[in-house]
Amino acid sequence: MYMVSKHNPCQRAFGVICGRLFSASVYKGRPRRCRPYCTINSYYQSSATTMSVVEKNSVMEKILEWANDVVNAEKIEKAYNQKGGWEGWVQVELAMYLQKVLGGQGIATILREQNVYNGNSQKCDFLIKTQKENGEYFTNMFELKCESSGNAGKFRTEVRDDCTKIANGVWNTEFNPCEAWIVAFSVTKNVADFMVGGRNLRRYYKTIQAGQIQMSVWWGSRA
Template sequence: MSGTGNDAKVIGLINEWVVKNIVPLARAYLHKGGWENWAQVNLALYLQDHAHEKFGMYPEHTTVQREVNVYQNKDRADLVFGFAPTSQEFVIELKCESWHNGQNFGKEVVKDFNKVTEGQLKTLFKDAAVYSVAISVSAEGIAELAKKPALATTYHSNMDKPIMGEVHQDVDWAGVVVWWFRRK
């Protein structure tokens, strides 16, 4: 999937965050209830600290919010970041595969994808770049998302199972793959 220069910056930031957090991510993967909220908070903090570097902005101009009502209905976006005083904003819907949501992961990704492609944005966010991002870690999750032609992959770790083996021997760990789509 080709994209804009900003796509490379946004997805690059997410990939950097994954690389820097791969061991905690692998450990969080096993927790019941998933690790998506953990990922949202940690990614928000990473964006707050590093997005300005990629975009050539001042750090104090970076804004990052979670659970923002960007849609005309009651749906909320997982993350919104941008730079004041510009109106440059980025909306991210994030899905994270966990040990306990593997059987529904593909369906949840499709729900976020549909929200991104079909959701009616509020006027304030009409010019925002809106992304659906999914992070899969199991062979099953990777195979499921590989069937979705609209999703592009940008990062695939080669972290092997021995690191996961310290946490849980039965994990179907296949590395970490970041998938993404941007609304046109």
Template sequence: MDKTYKNNNIEIEKPPTGPGPIRYSNAVLEAIAKWICLKQDIITFAQTTSGGWEGWAQVELAYELTRVLGYQYNEGSTIWLKRESHTYTNAAQRIDMEIVAPGSQGSVLFELKCERGPPLKSDPKNTGHYIPDTAPSKSSAAVFAEDMEDDRKKIKTQLKANSPYSAVFAIGIAVTEKAAQEMEKNSEFTQYESNYAIHPITIWYWQLQRETMQKTGFFGPKK
């Protein structure tokens, strides 16, 4: 039986009839899943190219969050979304996105990592040209997992003590199954389960939470 159906040209997984993974009502992560579903072909292509695509993803997601969830980009409203906020002790570092909702007792912050394409190295047989570096430690999957852990550590150790946040997330988009397998090795991260059909792309997150977030329920309860 087909496990998906179409809804306004978006492929959505049919809800399981029996026991399955716990799903979370998380407005930001669900918006990311929807965006991935809509842009899956472009994302898959972007991952195969050299260089990163995080900047593009940040702009796209800022637009998606603004349009779909009603957040207003930058300041000027009781609900607003801001990119590249200064929340770390190192002034040169900025967090990717900051969201404030009405009635909340602090911002929701998140770092975003996107699995890059294969790194390149000089081609010894063709001066001035480059070829993919196939060393296991430099694979896109390994680098993605390392970058995610670096973000987690940065949030834990370098966030300003007086930052007015309720919760902080390290969020990652793994495009390949190898990257997902690398993330499974890190017990600190959880795979986000969405109703949108985005396989083999997966979303991973780690959350630093304060008690205020439990009170506001900004991201909703477990289902």
């Protein structure tokens, strides 16, 4: 796996340019052209016979970092096995964590339960509002879904509904331009057949190890 150099500003895995999360890509160990308008980092892993592409995203990296913290992973394992679900807890804890790691320089502001959708009272779970260099703002909005032992039977339906919500959504002007994300924490269900932004949901290349439970994180986004 070829890694991004922390010494080259054009290869930083996290930063903010033009309001979107900065990304760069590496091919066979050499940096490719910086892509300031893209939220995805692509890493190429090659061998004598195969080549694979790993999509690495700076926000998803922070989400997995939070979830795999020893204390949080223990809580996730217990929450998964409790009746009633754990999505509300994730909203609070993850929003506070992202505020700390992304908003420390006064660039990114984390807000929960905002009326992003125009024409109805639907709210997003949380959003990251980033100030551009020219003073304008860009919004990354998130919908979360968390499978638990008690809701596994309806988890796919809930993920599908959020995908539809994002696909059909029109954002209130105060949040434009906006990119909407779905992030689904899953143990037993595959949701790759659902689509957001013209692409099927992808299973992130890292997993969450919550005690004896291994959890996948599915994601997709639409600008």
